[in-house]
Amino acid sequence: DAMVIQNPRYQVTQFGKPVTLSCSxxxxxxxxxxxxxxxxxxxKLLFHYYDKDFNNEADTPDNFQSRRPNTSxxxxxxxxxxxGDAAMYLCATSGLLNTEAFFGQGTRLTVV
Amino acid sequence: xxxxxxxxPTLSVQxxxxxxxxxxxxxxxxxxxIWYKQESGKGPQFIIDIRSNMDxxxxxxxxxxxxxxxxxxxxxxxxxxxxDSAVYFCAERVEDSGAGSYQLTFGKxxxxxxxx
Numbered sequence: 001d002a003m004v005i006q007n008p009r010y011q012v013t014q015f016g017k018p019v020t021l022s023c024s025x026x027x028x029x030x031x032x033x034x035x036x037x038x039x040x041x042x043x044k045l046l047f048h049y050y051d052k053d054f055n056n057e058a059d060t061p062d063n064f065q066s067r068r069p070n071t072s073x074x075x076x077x078x079x080x081x082x083x084g085d086a087a088m089y090l091c092a093t094s095g096l097l098n099t100e101a102f103f104g105q106g107t108r109l110t111v112v
Numbered sequence: 113x114x115x116x117x118x119x120x121p122t123l124s125v126q127x128x129x130x131x132x133x134x135x136x137x138x139x140x141x142x143x144x145x146i147w148y149k150q151e152s153g154k155g156p157q158f159i160i161d162i163r164s165n166m167d168x169x170x171x172x173x174x175x176x177x178x179x180x181x182x183x184x185x186x187x188x189x190x191x192x193x194x195x196d197s198a199v200y201f202c203a204e205r206v207e208d209s210g211a212g213s214y215q216l217t218f219g220k221x222x223x224x225x226x227x228x
Contacts, residue, residue, distance in 0.1 A: 004155075006155075030213070031213050031214065033216060035218075040120045041120075041221075042201055042218040042219060042220055042221050043156070043201070043218045044218075045215060045216070045217060045218075048213070048215065050208070050213030053213070055208060055213070055215075090155055090156070092155075092156075092216070094214070094216070099144050099146075099161065099205060099214075100146060100158050100161060101146070101158075101203075101216050102158070103148075103155035103156045103157070104155050105154055105155045106153075106154070106155050108153075
């Protein structure tokens, strides 16, 4: 059974139209990560949560925001998507003592 | 043979041969390392991990070697199979200073192609 679930698997949005990607987990992990992965590149960490504490990477654009209303859910909000934001967005979780990060299947975002 | 593509280096091996995939990591404070396998259109899948106080760890058909002196990791896959074809990433974990949580940062991947 899937433990980290991302919805939707595929998302098409218009240039400049806000979009939200969602992630849920059944592992009760403290840490949740959001990564952006472009074609043939490594996943790039955007930000992560430790419980409710938000940790933003220094080079993550302001256009990207995140919310974590509870342990199970985390959202990635892109306020004004540009063509360069088209990518696969990956959510992952890990426990503080368990070190392995579990990944969802990703949401592929297309901007038209 | 090994070649460097536009973004991802590629390693081509014959089915049944052993594969060695290399990774250089950046942060000497990293305390934990993971190898992930990523198939096209899917999220990364855990393969094997190693803590910084070890230099070798073996799994089923896979071995990870860690050389902290030169900040280098390798993944060895024995008797490579067509199902092993994928992109392989190493990831390093660093504790957020004082925050009690961890960042997990990926290195550049290597695309493994297995020739039947």
